[in-house]
Amino acid sequence: MTAFAATELIAELDNVVKAGSPERRIQILRQVAGLFLSDAERLKEQHIGVFDEVLVRLMKCVDPRVLVRLSISFADLRPAPKDAIRYLAHQQDAAVAAPVLLKSEALSDSDLIEIAHQCGQQHLFAIAGRKLPSQSLTEILLKRGDTNVCRELVKNPGARFSDAGFAMLVDIAGRDDDTADSLIRRSDTPREILGRLVSKSTPAVQARLLKNTSPEMRETIRAAIDSTAVETHARAPVDYSEANSAILALSKAGKLNDSSVNRFAIRREPRNVIAALALLASIPAETVESMIEDSDCCGLAIACRASRLNWQTTAAIISNRNGRPVSSRELAQVKDIFDMLSLSTAQRTVRFGSVDELVAKPGLTPHAPAGAA
Secondary structure: OOHHHHHHHHHOHHHHHHHOOHHHHHHHHHHHHHHHHHHHHHOOHHHHHHHHHHHHHHHOOOOHHHHHHHHHHHOOOOOOOHHHHHHHHOOOOHHHHHHHHHHOOOOOHHHHHHHHHHOOHHHHHHHHOOOOOOHHHHHHHHHHOOHHHHHHHHHOOOOOOOHHHHHHHHHHHOOOHHHHHHHHHOOOOOHHHHHHHHHOOOHHHHHHHHHHOOHHHHHHHHHHHHHHHHHHHHOOOOOOHHHHHHHHHHHHOOOOOHHHHHHHHHOOOHHHHHHHHHHHHOOOHHHHHHHHHOOOOHHHHHHHHHOOOOHHHHHHHHHOOOOOOOOHHHHHHHHHHHHHOOHHHHHHHHHHOOHHHHHHOOOOOOOOOHHHO
């Protein structure tokens, strides 16, 4: 097509957009697109900009079915009309958007992140197959994507994952075998992540992972399996029978109080502390045990309040947990929560409620009546 013909064609644009028939608009769009595709590599930036504006104006006036072929034609194009590519990528019709979402280098990371936040699973699936999706983009895909999107993403050797992204993949792999198998085949999967994946798997799944992994990673998987077995054995249930007997005897004698529990805490006698809180708060010893092991000590403070213990004893219990150091700032924050709780609220929370919801509730007032929780 000659330069004169091209100028004449573009000059028709306004009349076609305003008064042209649908067939005429499609014809003009195809001619303009064909002209651009034939000369794209020779066009200067300002000329590409002119074509870009014309293409977008015409694309807004045609049926989406026409845009599908245009998206396929433009997906691999370099240089590309960026506004036209963005227009195609934002279409709700996945058949239109998918080709450019999958391949076009004219889309920036911010463009893709915006689309990933807004569009459906077919759009996300196309983005998951791109050559080099960034860490920020893969996190959004993992959060919003369904199983198929996650499978496509973890199979993509060019995908980059942050620590948070790998953590999400471990959770997904626990529910989906294909994701688990792909995760162990990735060359960039950290050994720590492999260990976490194996530790959350059943023996049957562990055996399959070991079979499907590469020879280089097989020893890592074996080591993780052995470590998990040792850790599981080390977590054998604690026998509280002796501690329960001693605590019950103290209670019957009227000596199970702040003084005795404080002494258990300072002497670092965890079984006696756990048995005492379990009896005083009427909750299982295993529940108290998990609170003591938790890095967040709010639950433990609420259990102490439910046990009618004072703050001095509570602080001693929190501060003397083995391997659980607590800062003075954190202790002060926990004291605020402790002081705000009524006895009935604390007792109901540790027996039936959610500690997380209680601590996050903005309306808590000091010593609120039972109904306030």
